[in-house]
Amino acid sequence: MPNFLPINTILVPQGAEYKAVCRGLSGVTGSIPKVAAIPVGMKPLLKYLQASPENGQLMVPKSRVLIMGICGSLSDRYRVGDIVLYQDCIYQGNLLECDRTFTAQLHSCISEKVSLVKSLTSDRIIWSAAEKLRLGEILAADVVDMEGFTALEFFNAAKVSVAMLRVVSDDCQHDIPDLTPAINSDGSLNPFPLAMAMLRQPLAATRLIRGSLTALKMLEQVTNMLFSDNRLK
Template sequence: MGLCGSLTKRYGVGEVVLYQNNIYQENANTSLQQRSCDRTFTSQLQSHLQKKVPLVTALTSDRAICSADEKRHLHQTLGAEVVDMEGFAVLEFFEQTRASVAMLRVVSDGCDRDIPNLNSGLSSDGSLQPLALAVAMLKQPIAATRLIRGSLQALKVLEQVTTLLLQN
């Protein structure tokens, strides 16, 4: 469970999606890799939720996708509908343990707007560099405000979905 960014206008901020599969491409010279979520577990989650939750193809990226143009380009060229930075690695890890995995995400930023370029605030091991993140946010205050609002909205939805899943 977590947040993702949308690569298509079909999914806006606050919408819940379930991953059907996840794709990853290490670089432009390597082939596209794909991992699938457990169909049975995903179907059980989908039927447990009160509203219809769409199944999507996710893209895992090793960097934040910040521009609306790049988001749309990735959707058009790869067919992915949402993007995250850890989904493929999670599926790859749990595939080795033979555990059933389903991924439920809430969209925190849409495809139609840029977000601040946060890549300088992420170290190679995935940890956050607070000062660099703050500078990136200050360089694009409107985009930063939009990202923060979208993230807070998505987190509220994620909390509601989690509560719903744990009640039954």
């Protein structure tokens, strides 16, 4: 196993994803990276990164930031619970690559459990199965999230190395509730619109909850696996 440069910070969307990563690190002995909860969505994330007092640590050239969380599948090749490692992110026809060396080193740690994928960043939740499949085909993207491209654009400008490791929480064969109205302008979730969206589509909501729980458990496990037994030391 090659020697790894340390991961300075793990960024994870706030809420359940952040808690899952923290649980994964809770039993790890020795030094672990700082874990920061980030807001959901492109604009809230950019505002957070620009204003965060912690950016002095994040913006040191040659430092390493690992972004973790869950994502949606745009391809029938990737199902709920699958671990994916991003090669790049696309947004409105623009493509940015994750750090190749950092990504390759992560892949070497968990190669038997992880797939290298191309990702799409969206400024809204892609909830329709038909749209997921259409976007996957048109853009040749495998998964979708709401933060990847923004993070890459911000950190690439500062010459900070970024890798992205996520777990699929919803497949491309079924609709999920449209939770976009439940996301506040600051990237937090508004409980009342969230509950209403779930109630309007109970079957889709049940499927989303089940898939999210599976993905969060896997996110916890892969976090623990990465940082246990000196894999990334």
